[in-house]
Amino acid sequence: NAGVTQTPKFRVLKTGQSMTLLCAQDMNHEYMYWYRQDPGMGLRLIHYSVGEGTTAKGEVPDGYNVSRLKKQNFLLGLESAAPSQTSVYFCASGLLAGHTDTQYFGPGTRLTVL
Amino acid sequence: QQQVKQSPQSLIVQKGGISIINCAYENTAFDYFPWYQQFPGKGPALLIAIRPDVSEKKEGRFTISFNKSAKQFSLHIMDSQPGDSATYFCAASLWMDSSYKLIFGSGTRLLVRP
Numbered sequence: 001n002a003g004v005t006q007t008p009k010f011r012v013l014k015t016g017q018s019m020t021l022l023c024a025q026d027m028n029h030e031y032m033y034w035y036r037q038d039p040g041m042g043l044r045l046i047h048y049s050v051g052e053g054t055t056a057k058g059e060v061p062d063g064y065n066v067s068r069l070k071k072q073n074f075l076l077g078l079e080s081a082a083p084s085q086t087s088v089y090f091c092a093s094g095l096l097a098g099h100t101d102t103q104y105f106g107p108g109t110r111l112t113v114l
Numbered sequence: 115q116q117q118v119k120q121s122p123q124s125l126i127v128q129k130g131g132i133s134i135i136n137c138a139y140e141n142t143a144f145d146y147f148p149w150y151q152q153f154p155g156k157g158p159a160l161l162i163a164i165r166p167d168v169s170e171k172k173e174g175r176f177t178i179s180f181n182k183s184a185k186q187f188s189l190h191i192m193d194s195q196p197g198d199s200a201t202y203f204c205a206a207s208l209w210m211d212s213s214y215k216l217i218f219g220s221g222t223r224l225l226v227r228p
Contacts, residue, residue: 031127041220058215079175100163102160104159106157107157108155
């Protein structure tokens with residue numbers, strides 16, 4: 001099993017450009033999450049999904065959109081990139097919504113917006 | 115109230131020493147406290163976790179101490195090894211908006227010197 005994979009690994013964008021980050025998991029997990037990681041700020045939840053066809057806002061959703069058309073995929077879109085969106089983005093998945101559920105993280109996408 | 119405060123931001127320990135990372139929270143609705151370990155270039159991975167009805171949990175060289183009355187918990191790494199050099203995140207689980215969320219601390223970068 002590949003676990004959680006993310007595409008691409010690195011990307012440089014110019015301000016105003018758009019892009020989509022792809023997350024895929026092969027563990028049949030219901031829950032999927034997008035986080036951003038910034039120095040000194042830990043991991044902050046952008047959007048999440050509790051199942052195929054559902055999405056919800058997290059702590060820092062502004063400037064991002066998501067879609068979960070298939071259970072195994074969770075896409076994060078930036079419609080008009082801004083320098084403040086320079087960050088490392090992590091996708092995670094989990095089997096259940098239980099409070100003891102482990103979240104499994106992908107390797108991350110490092111995004112730079114110039 | 116949903117914050118988890120983590121300290122120190124960075125930590126340098128000699129091989130064989132004890133590494134201690136502390137976290138504090140305010141919201142008594144948090145009901146599960148995992149620690150995630152992240153190596154450079156990788157996504158975070160669950161290291162060890164504790165429920166609030168337990169005061170201590172030990173797994174090998176890693177121990178979580180939990181003080182419910184003080185709303186604090188800490189990670190102790192005994193006999194620290196260079197291979198333990200990583201960033202450590204404490205987290206707390208909270209039921210919010212119809213699902214459980216993980217609230218992460220800001221992270222501690224640990225360097226274990228040979």
